[in-house]
Amino acid sequence: MKSLLYVLSAMAxxxxxxxxxxxxxxxxxxxxQAERLQRDIGDARSRLAMLRAEWAYLNxxxxxxxxxEINFxxxxxxxxxxxxxxxxDxxxxPTEEKMVISQTVEVSSDGAGEPDLQARDEE
Structure with a gap:
């Protein structure tokens, strides 16, 4: 029995x-992968900063x-x-178009237009 326990322990x-x-x-x-992504993010930020500086210089x-004046x-x-x-002024x-909601509800005296609450409770 001890040998079986030793074998199982060794396997574990x-x-x-x-x-x-x-x-x-x-x-x-x-x-x-995380380091590579951080490095790529840093490279992209430096490129973005350079592009912003070039844009500011050109504008x-x-x-x-x-x-x-030259190209007048x-x-x-x-x-x-x-x-x-x-x-x-x-x-x-644009003008707001008013949405017309029309819904007809038929109501009868026997309560056919009302939902059946008892049937829902039984389900």
């Missing part, structure tokens, strides 16, 4: 060791004004004036 230890070995490698794999008002012949861009903007807002 071997099984637990195999499980711990697999869990260790799965954990390392997931940690490597400087003095640069855009110079480009508009082809684009005919003029500076904006306050009188070019409309007033709020000139904006055509």
């Amino acid at each position: 230890v071997i099984g637990l060791a195999f499980w711990a070995y697999r869990e260790n490698y799965e954990t390392q794999h997931v940690l490597n 400087r008002p003095d640069r855009l004004r110079d480009l508009a 012949g082809g684009l005919a861009l003029l500076p904006l004036r306050p009188d070019q903007f409309g007033r709020i 000139q904006v055509a807002y």
